[in-house]
Amino acid sequence: MEVHTFLLHLLIILLSARLFAELAVRLQLPSVIGELFAGILLGPSLLGWVSPSEAIKLLAEIGIILLLFEVGLDTDLRRLMRTGMKSFLVAIIGFIAPLLLGFSLAYWLFDLPLLVSLFIGGTLTATSIGITVRVLTDLKRHHSMEGQIVLGAAVVDDILGVILLAMLYEFSVAGEVNVLNAGKVMTFIIAFFFIAPIVAKLLSMVISRLHEKSEIPGLIPTMIVSLVLFFAWLAHAIGAPELLGGFAAGLALSRRFFLPLGVALRSSRKFANRIEQEMKPVIHLFTPIFFVMVGLSLSLHEIDWSSSFIWLFSLSLLFAAVVGKLLGAFVLNVPMRMRWIIGTAMIPRGEVGLVFAELGRVSGILNNEVYAGMIIVIALTTLLPPFVMKWYYARS
Amino acid sequence: MEVHTFLLHLLIILLSARLFAELAVRLQLPSVIGELFAGILLGPSLLGWVSPSEAIKLLAEIGIILLLFEVGLDTDLRRLMRTGMKSFLVAIIGFIAPLLLGFSLAYWLFDLPLLVSLFIGGTLTATSIGITVRVLTDLKRHHSMEGQIVLGAAVVDDILGVILLAMLYEFSVAGEVNVLNAGKVMTFIIAFFFIAPIVAKLLSMVISRLHEKSEIPGLIPTMIVSLVLFFAWLAHAIGAPELLGGFAAGLALSRRFFLPLGVALRSSRKFANRIEQEMKPVIHLFTPIFFVMVGLSLSLHEIDWSSSFIWLFSLSLLFAAVVGKLLGAFVLNVPMRMRWIIGTAMIPRGEVGLVFAELGRVSGILNNEVYAGMIIVIALTTLLPPFVMKWYYARS
Numbered sequence: 001m002e003v004h005t006f007l008l009h010l011l012i013i014l015l016s017a018r019l020f021a022e023l024a025v026r027l028q029l030p031s032v033i034g035e036l037f038a039g040i041l042l043g044p045s046l047l048g049w050v051s052p053s054e055a056i057k058l059l060a061e062i063g064i065i066l067l068l069f070e071v072g073l074d075t076d077l078r079r080l081m082r083t084g085m086k087s088f089l090v091a092i093i094g095f096i097a098p099l100l101l102g103f104s105l106a107y108w109l110f111d112l113p114l115l116v117s118l119f120i121g122g123t124l125t126a127t128s129i130g131i132t133v134r135v136l137t138d139l140k141r142h143h144s145m146e147g148q149i150v151l152g153a154a155v156v157d158d159i160l161g162v163i164l165l166a167m168l169y170e171f172s173v174a175g176e177v178n179v180l181n182a183g184k185v186m187t188f189i190i191a192f193f194f195i196a197p198i199v200a201k202l203l204s205m206v207i208s209r210l211h212e213k214s215e216i217p218g219l220i221p222t223m224i225v226s227l228v229l230f231f232a233w234l235a236h237a238i239g240a241p242e243l244l245g246g247f248a249a250g251l252a253l254s255r256r257f258f259l260p261l262g263v264a265l266r267s268s269r270k271f272a273n274r275i276e277q278e279m280k281p282v283i284h285l286f287t288p289i290f291f292v293m294v295g296l297s298l299s300l301h302e303i304d305w306s307s308s309f310i311w312l313f314s315l316s317l318l319f320a321a322v323v324g325k326l327l328g329a330f331v332l333n334v335p336m337r338m339r340w341i342i343g344t345a346m347i348p349r350g351e352v353g354l355v356f357a358e359l360g361r362v363s364g365i366l367n368n369e370v371y372a373g374m375i376i377v378i379a380l381t382t383l384l385p386p387f388v389m390k391w392y393y394a395r396s
Numbered sequence: 397m398e399v400h401t402f403l404l405h406l407l408i409i410l411l412s413a414r415l416f417a418e419l420a421v422r423l424q425l426p427s428v429i430g431e432l433f434a435g436i437l438l439g440p441s442l443l444g445w446v447s448p449s450e451a452i453k454l455l456a457e458i459g460i461i462l463l464l465f466e467v468g469l470d471t472d473l474r475r476l477m478r479t480g481m482k483s484f485l486v487a488i489i490g491f492i493a494p495l496l497l498g499f500s501l502a503y504w505l506f507d508l509p510l511l512v513s514l515f516i517g518g519t520l521t522a523t524s525i526g527i528t529v530r531v532l533t534d535l536k537r538h539h540s541m542e543g544q545i546v547l548g549a550a551v552v553d554d555i556l557g558v559i560l561l562a563m564l565y566e567f568s569v570a571g572e573v574n575v576l577n578a579g580k581v582m583t584f585i586i587a588f589f590f591i592a593p594i595v596a597k598l599l600s601m602v603i604s605r606l607h608e609k610s611e612i613p614g615l616i617p618t619m620i621v622s623l624v625l626f627f628a629w630l631a632h633a634i635g636a637p638e639l640l641g642g643f644a645a646g647l648a649l650s651r652r653f654f655l656p657l658g659v660a661l662r663s664s665r666k667f668a669n670r671i672e673q674e675m676k677p678v679i680h681l682f683t684p685i686f687f688v689m690v691g692l693s694l695s696l697h698e699i700d701w702s703s704s705f706i707w708l709f710s711l712s713l714l715f716a717a718v719v720g721k722l723l724g725a726f727v728l729n730v731p732m733r734m735r736w737i738i739g740t741a742m743i744p745r746g747e748v749g750l751v752f753a754e755l756g757r758v759s760g761i762l763n764n765e766v767y768a769g770m771i772i773v774i775a776l777t778t779l780l781p782p783f784v785m786k787w788y789y790a791r792s
Contacts, residue, residue: 001450
C-alpha cells in the first residue's frame with residue numbers, strides 16, 4: 001500500500017466517523033451508530049471507497065484495546081466484584097442459550113450439517129464488548145448498576161467466546177476436541193485476571209518514578225501505550241482476547257483500584273490524572289477507527305436480497321440471537337425494566353460474530369449463502385439495540 | 397501479519413526507543429541518537445528481532461509528518477522569512493555541491509556508468525529534515541538564528557531532493573527528462589506553500605467553532621490529525637514530500653502565524669494552547685517510531701566489511717557529502733562558528749538518502765556493492781553530526 005493512499009484512507013475514516021457521529025448525536029442516537037454507519041457507507045457495502053486493509057485493521061485493533069483500557073480506567077473494581085455473580089449468570093445463560101437455539105434451528109429446522117450448525121451457534125454466542133460499552137457510555141449509563149452487570153457479563157462472555165472458537169476450530173480440523181486444553185486455557189485466563197492487574201499496577205509505579213526523572217518529553221503516552229500493548233500481547237499469549245489485556249491494564253491504573261493488600265499499591269491521584277489527561281487524545285484518536293472497521297467488514301453487497309432462504313434463515317437466527325441474550329437477563333432477580341435493558345445491551349454481536357463467520361467462511365465450513373445470512377444477523381444485532389436502549393431510557 | 401506479532405513489534409519499538417533515548421541523554425548525547433541506535437540494534441543489522449513491516453512503516457510515516465507538524469507549530473513564520481535568503485543559499489549550494497562532487501567521484505574516479513553516478517550524486521543531495529530538526533530540538537537550539545536558517549534550508553533542500561528523484565527516475569525509465577514537468581511541479585510546490593497555510597488556518601477556525609459545539613469527546617485530536625493528514629496527502633498530490641504538508645499545517649496553526657491580511661485570521665490563544673496540549677501526547681507517541689525505522693532500514697549486515705572497494709568508495713563519498721554541505725554554509729556572511737554549526741547540521745542524510753539508494757537498488761541501477769557503500773555513507777552522515785554539534789555547543 002502506498003503511503004499517500006494510506007494517509008487518504010485514514011483521513012477519510014477519521015473525518016467520516018466524526019461527521020456521522022455528530023449527526024447521530026443530533027438525531028438523538030448514540031454516536032457509535034454514526035461510526036458504524038460511516039464504515040458501511042465507505043466500505044464495499046455501499047461506496048467502496050475504502051477497503052479494510054491490513055494497516056487500518058491493525059490500527060483498529062489498537063483502537064479497541066485502548067477503548068477497553070479506558071473502560072478499565074473508569075471501572076470501580078469493588079463495584080464490579082459486588083455485581084460479579086449477576087454478571088456471571090447473565091454471561092453463562094446468555095452464552096449457552098443462543099448457542100443451543102442457533103444450533104438447533106440450523107441443525108433441525110434448516111437441515112444443515114453438524115459442524116456448520118455448531119459454527120452458526122458459535123457465531124451467536126459472544127456479545128461485542130466494544131459496541132455494548134460504547135452504547136452505555138454514549139447514553140451515560142456506564143456507571144449504573146445495569147452498566148456494571150453488562151460490563152462484567154461482556155468480559156466473561158468474550159472469554160467464553162474465544163475458548164469456544166478455539167474448540168470449534170480444533171474440532172473442524174482434527175475432528176475432536178481436547179477438553180483438557182480448554183480447561184487449561186480457562187485456568188490461565190482466570191490466573192491472568194488475578195495477577196495482571198497487580199503486575200500492571202507495579203509497572204505503573206515504576207513508570208511514575210521514571211516520569212519524575214525523565215528529561216525527554218512524551219514518557220507517559222509511550223510508556224502507558226507500551227504497558228497496554230504488553231498486556232494485550234500477554235492476554236493473547238495465554239489464549240484470551242487481546243482487548244481483555246487492555247481492560248486489565250486499565251483496571252490496574254484506575255483511581256478506584258484497591259487490593260486486599262491495601263494501601264501499599266495506591267498511586268498518587270496526581271499521576272492518575274496526568275495519565276488520563278495524556279491518554280485521552282490518543283484513545284479518542286484510535287477508537288473510532290475500530291467502529292468504522294466493523295462497518296467496513298459488513299459486506300452487505302454480497303447478499304442476494306431476493307433469496308427467500310436468506311430471509312427465513314437470518315430472521316430465525318435473529319430470533320435465537322435476541323431471545324438467547326434476553327434469557328440471560330431474565331434469570332436475574334432485578335426489576336423487569338432492568339432485565340430488558342441488560343438483555344438488550346448484551347445483544348450486539350459486532351466484531352466477535354464477524355471473526356466467527358469469517359473463520360467459518362475461509363475454512364470452507366460456511367457456504368456463501370449461510371455466511372450472508374450470518375452477516376445480516378450480525379448487522380441487525382449490532383445496529384438495532386442502540387436504538388432500543390435509547391428508547392428504554394427515554395421512556396423512564 | 398498477525399495482530400499479536402504487530403502489537404509485540406510496536407511494543408518493542410516504543411520501549412527500546414525510550415530506553416536508549418534516556419541512556420543517550422544520560423551520556424550527554426541527543427536523544428535521537430538513542431532512537432536510531434535502537435533501530436540498528438533491533439533490525440537486521442544486529443539482533444534481527446524486528447523487520448520493517450508495512451504497518452510499522454506507515455506508522456513511522458505518520459510519525460515524521462506529525463513531527464514536522466510540531467516543528468511548524470513551533471515556528472515563527474516572520475523570523476523564518478527574515479532568514480529566508482540565507483536558508484535558500486545554504487540549501488541551493490548544499491544541494492548542488494554534493495551532487496556534483498558525488499557524481500564526479502563516481503564517474504571519473506570510480507569509472508561507474510552515467511546513470512549510476514547520477515543516482516549516487518542524488519543520494520548525497522537531500523538533508524534529513526527529521527534528524528536535523530530533532531538534533532537542534534534536543535540541544536534546545538531550534539529557536540536560535542542558526543536553527544532558523546537550517547530549518548528553512550532543510551525544507552527547500554527536501555523539495556529539491558524530491559524533484560531530482562522524480563527527474564532521475566524518469567531519466568532511468570524513459571532515457572530523457574521533461575524539464576517542463578519539473579518546472580510545473582516546482583510552481584505547484586511554491587503555490588502550495590503560499591496557499592496551504594491560509595487554507596489550513598481557515599480550516600482550523602472551522603475546527604475551533606465545531607469544538608465549541610461538539611458533545612462527543614476527542615474532537616481536537618481527530619480533527620487536527622485529519623487536517624495534518626489532508627495536507628500531507630495534498631503535498632504528495634502536487635509532487636512535494638508528504639512531511640512538508642505536515643509542516644505547512646503546523647505553520648498555519650502556530651501562535652506566531654501572521655498574514656499580510658493581518659488580524660482577521662488570528663485564532664484564540666486558548667484554542668492554540670488546547671491544540672498543543674492534546675496533540676503533544678499523540679506526536680510523542682508516533683515520532684520515535686520514525687527514528688527507530690530509520691535505524692531498522694540501515695541493513696549494515698549486508699555490507700562486506702573486508703572489501704577495500706567499499707571502504708575507498710564510501711570514504712570518498714563521505715568526503716563529498718560532508719564538504720558539499722559545509723560549502724553551502726561557508727558562502728554565508730555569518731561568524732565562522734555559525735558556519736560550522738549550520739554546515740554540520742545540514743549533513744545528516746537519513747531517510748531521504750535511504751529512499752534514493754533503495755529506489756536505485758530496486759530498479760537495478762545500483763549493484764549490491766555500490767548500494768552497501770551508500771548505506772555506510774548515509775549511516776555515518778546520520779550518526780556523526782549529532783556528536784559534533786553537541787561538541788560545538790559545549791565548547792562555547
